[in-house]
Amino acid sequence: MACPEFELCSPDELRHYFKAIYKAEYKGDELLPLLVDAARHNAKYRRYVIAVQHKIKTLRYQRRDVDCFRKNDLGCPELNGWLS
Numbered sequence: 001m002a003c004p005e006f007e008l009c010s011p012d013e014l015r016h017y018f019k020a021i022y023k024a025e026y027k028g029d030e031l032l033p034l035l036v037d038a039a040r041h042n043a044k045y046r047r048y049v050i051a052v053q054h055k056i057k058t059l060r061y062q063r064r065d066v067d068c069f070r071k072n073d074l075g076c077p078e079l080n081g082w083l084s
Helices: 011-041 043-072
Strands: none
Touching: 011 043
């Protein structure tokens, strides 16, 4: 998923992108240990470990961008219930 320019998004689009980024990062963190364990037992999965690690790293950068945008441009909406 390409990360849009947040300033150009509608509130509904922001909710969608924020939730997708948070969920993808969370699921990636859950997936990585399972993939590492599977790679120990099956060599064909080893090449995926590095790719997934790279994607998780990219998601972390996107999540940090989201957190900064929410804090600096939206005034900490997680505190006032804007996102929920």
